[in-house]
């Protein structure tokens with residue numbers, strides 16, 4: 001197959017439904033062959049953005065450019081975009097082969113080309129042995145692979161995917177995740193992916209657009225979002241469990257956290273996996289009580305209560321796990337410390 005991706009530029013994208021501003025000026029771009037994920041909580045506008053890019057809905061304002069060419073006013077069928085949805089809706093009366101070939105048949109692609117294309121994609125998606133089955137004779141994961149094959153066979157250079165894995169169980173989700181990522185790299189197609197699942201977003205994407213209430217809260221690589229969340233919202237959304245945020249007054253400082261900071265306005269962030277116990281004498285530490293302990297398989301999640309009553313979590317992988325009711329001191333280094341302003345919600349730089 002000779003698919004190659006196209007670039008996509010989204011500029012000041014706005015959408016209003018009645019009185020409600022669902023998208024409030026979103027900008028991002030993807031290079032050809034890139035994998036960009038729109039990540040955010042339910043209702044933040046991810047699917048709306050995807051529908052505007054596809055041309056299924058009209059923008060209220062802003063521009064969409066594919067390969068540098070304005071497509072904002074173009075009808076959906078002229079944008080040459082493939083789409084995969086959560087409800088992949090295969091035709092139940094057709095075989096897998098016919099389901100995959102359907103789009104090619106509608107476009108009146110010659111029969112010999114159709115047969116060759118389906119064979120190539122079936123091979124790529126490991127669907128060869130299933131081609132004569134009907135969708136009801138397939139597992140959920142196999143059905144989703146057919147839906148992906150149906151889009152891939154159409155050889156669109158830009159494919160939009162809206163929560164395509166949310167109907168699958170956890171194990172299949174992880175498997176198909178890596179298949180989608182491998183296809184993106186192998187075929188060079190550009191993918192825009194929508195999910196509310198941050199681990200999906202971090203594991204698959206080149207670029208993540210973290211959305212909050214119709215705006216892009218932060219745009220970056222998965223590592224940038226994890227290592228340096230730009231806002232309190234981003235800190236609280238990325239990571240499992242997400243970053244702890246404590247009032248500075250709860251934290252004992254072995255040194256300064258930053259010259260000229262208004263300590264009353266500072267929230268100190270630290271990831272649950274970055275804290276050490278016992279942490280006495282470390283650059284930053286908190287003496288606290290263990291509220292409860294949860295076994296997670298590879299780690300224990302130790303739920304703690306700070307002196308001022310803020311709950312926070314220690315991810316503990318060692319022996320002698322702290323017990324409920326214990327008083328312990330957790331500590332961490334300055335390098336593991338993130339500072340935010342309580343009043344603006346923004347990251348405070350430079351870090352200590």
Ligand SMILES: Nc1ncnc2c1ncn2[C@@H]1O[C@H](COP(=O)(O)OP(=O)(O)OP(=O)(O)O)[C@@H](O)[C@H]1O
Pocket residue numbers: 017022040041042043044045046047048049196
């Ligand atoms: N056709 C419509 N008419 C009116 N409001 C709409 C319409 N479509 C979406 N909305 C509203 O726009 C907001 C954003 O919806 P959208 O589906 O884009 O969110 P989302 O981030 O994809 O959420 P989810 O993860 O739940 O699908 C929601 O408040 C929704 O109710």
